[in-house]
Amino acid sequence: MARKEYSFYPGCSSERLTSASNYMVSVEAMCKTLDVKLNEIPDWNCCGASIGYAEGGELPRHVMNARNLAISEQVNKGQDVVATCAACWLGARETKDRLADDPGLLAETNEALREAGMNLEYKGEQQVRHMVEVLIEDLGYDELKKPVVKPLEGIKFAGYVGCQTNRPFGIAGESFENPKYLDKLVEVMGAEPVEKYDQKVTCCGGALAFSEPEKSQAQIKKIIESAYDHGAEMIVTPCPVCQMNVEVYQGQINKRYGTKFNIPVTYYSQLMAVAYGASAKEAGLDGQVIRARKLEEIAAKSAGR
Amino acid sequence: MSDLNTTMVNEYRSNFLKEVEANVEEGRWVKMCMQCGVCSGSCPLGPAWEHPPQEIFMMIRAGKRDEVLKSESMWMCTSCYNCIVRCPRELPITHIMHGLANYAHRLGLAPKMNPTRRFAKIFWDNIVKSGRVNEIELSLRLYFMDGFKNGVEKAWSMKDIGLGMLKARRLNPLGFVTHKGCKDTKGIHRMLKKAREIEDRRKGFAA
Numbered sequence A: 001m002a003r004k005e006y007s008f009y010p011g012c013s014s015e016r017l018t019s020a021s022n023y024m025v026s027v028e029a030m031c032k033t034l035d036v037k038l039n040e041i042p043d044w045n046c047c048g049a050s051i052g053y054a055e056g057g058e059l060p061r062h063v064m065n066a067r068n069l070a071i072s073e074q075v076n077k078g079q080d081v082v083a084t085c086a087a088c089w090l091g092a093r094e095t096k097d098r099l100a101d102d103p104g105l106l107a108e109t110n111e112a113l114r115e116a117g118m119n120l121e122y123k124g125e126q127q128v129r130h131m132v133e134v135l136i137e138d139l140g141y142d143e144l145k146k147p148v149v150k151p152l153e154g155i156k157f158a159g160y161v162g163c164q165t166n167r168p169f170g171i172a173g174e175s176f177e178n179p180k181y182l183d184k185l186v187e188v189m190g191a192e193p194v195e196k197y198d199q200k201v202t203c204c205g206g207a208l209a210f211s212e213p214e215k216s217q218a219q220i221k222k223i224i225e226s227a228y229d230h231g232a233e234m235i236v237t238p239c240p241v242c243q244m245n246v247e248v249y250q251g252q253i254n255k256r257y258g259t260k261f262n263i264p265v266t267y268y269s270q271l272m273a274v275a276y277g278a279s280a281k282e283a284g285l286d287g288q289v290i291r292a293r294k295l296e297e298i299a300a301k302s303a304g305r
Numbered sequence B: 001m002s003d004l005n006t007t008m009v010n011e012y013r014s015n016f017l018k019e020v021e022a023n024v025e026e027g028r029w030v031k032m033c034m035q036c037g038v039c040s041g042s043c044p045l046g047p048a049w050e051h052p053p054q055e056i057f058m059m060i061r062a063g064k065r066d067e068v069l070k071s072e073s074m075w076m077c078t079s080c081y082n083c084i085v086r087c088p089r090e091l092p093i094t095h096i097m098h099g100l101a102n103y104a105h106r107l108g109l110a111p112k113m114n115p116t117r118r119f120a121k122i123f124w125d126n127i128v129k130s131g132r133v134n135e136i137e138l139s140l141r142l143y144f145m146d147g148f149k150n151g152v153e154k155a156w157s158m159k160d161i162g163l164g165m166l167k168a169r170r171l172n173p174l175g176f177v178t179h180k181g182c183k184d185t186k187g188i189h190r191m192l193k194k195a196r197e198i199e200d201r202r203k204g205f206a207a
Helices: A021-034 A058-075 A086-101 A103-113 A131-145 A181-188 A213-229 A240-248 A250-257 A268-275 A293-300 B003-012 B016-023 B027-032 B038-042 B053-061 B065-069 B082-086 B093-107 B115-130 B135-146 B148-157 B159-167 B185-203
Strands: A004-009 A036-040 A081-083 A128-130 A156-159 A234-237 A265-267
Touching (some): A004 A058, A004 A086, A004 A131, A021 A036, A021 A131, A021 A265, A021 A268, A058 A081, A058 A086, A058 B185, A081 A086, A086 A103, A086 A128, A086 A240, A103 B185, A131 A181, A131 A268, A156 A181, A181 A234, A181 A268, A213 A234, A213 A240, A234 A240, A234 A268, A240 A265, A250 B159, A265 A268, A268 A293, B003 B016, B003 B093, B016 B027, B016 B053, B016 B065, B016 B093, B027 B053, B027 B093, B038 B053, B038 B082, B053 B065, B053 B093, B065 B093, B093 B115, B115 B185, B135 B148, B148 B159
Parallel strands (some): A004 A036, A004 A081, A156 A234, A234 A265
């Protein structure tokens, strides 16, 4: 039996051939090493993301999330729900909190849920957590360090936490303005977090990268510039939207601003997978638009303590 | 002007605050704002707001219904939640802004051409269809929302990004055909229809 087991909400961007499929690949490698079992919620649906508010409204959004949580309660009894995506986690947890506070909204949610299959009723029995919370709180930094066979020595990372894994819920014990957990994870994997990365919690524009590209790219420029200014060779993040926005628009930003950005943007789970001895492919590094060469080099080396 | 808008104008005549409290998500918090301006100063897109959140709150209380609901302002929200965590009175500002935008959109008052409003609608329709995001369809619908010629230009300007994602195997070029989504899409559609009915009934939106 696995050391830990969770009810897993992977989310739309984790599927094969989607924007964060490399995140998912690395999470699988990381969890395998850590002996953590993820039991996927059957037939899970989209959380509505943040941008869903405009057309979706309030109750339909909560109903979408409640469906996932109700299926989880039914199928993965007694397990905490874990999401890897920041928006999935936020959406699901927002629903959990709101329904816990508002019996009227809960009754309405369940009335709508009955229309879906599976005889669903949302009871609010399970915690809704982000993968990072699980790593830090249920396993702890010491346990995360134990399986490291290839310390990521000599790589400087800017820990870009972004918004939705940090606000409004965040990781317990961390501050909203300067959360430290990502830097600590970088350190535990043997790499070097850049100190005083001042755009650590700056918004990348989120969904507005699609609808308001100029405004969003101005944000992304700040995030990357500060990483370079502080000597980072790579950026690392826990959020799929942050990862994609900061990585894929560098070419357009270079055209617009005359910059020469070309900095890899990775997931914490990719760092961990490589440090735990996974191959570049197992760590999802073949899914980078800007290749993370230094990580690839470490992944290609044979392990040795 | 939509019929729903006329109904609401008649019902709440000169009390926009009351209308917001009744119909907008978390609207009951609006009167708690003490006008400190931390939200406006904390917003990543602050300078892009015609009326930043602090102003919106005062305008609601001053009964400036059209100016608020027709504004592009709320559509600048990136959902970063900075305003929420910094508000000294702990107002759920992000949700109120989402709620106002949603309400304006429902009433047909929101700026028709606002790109975020249009993208948000494309996004919701996309996820409802199969229960999960179909990324290629989402992007192409966005590029082609202003017609074919415009779409080709936009798609062309995004080609390097698309190719990068394809090469990294993070985009499914056949997603229009092969995207599967949820099994119980029918159940999801029934569930969402019901949710909308309940919400409309509660807010007096039902015809």
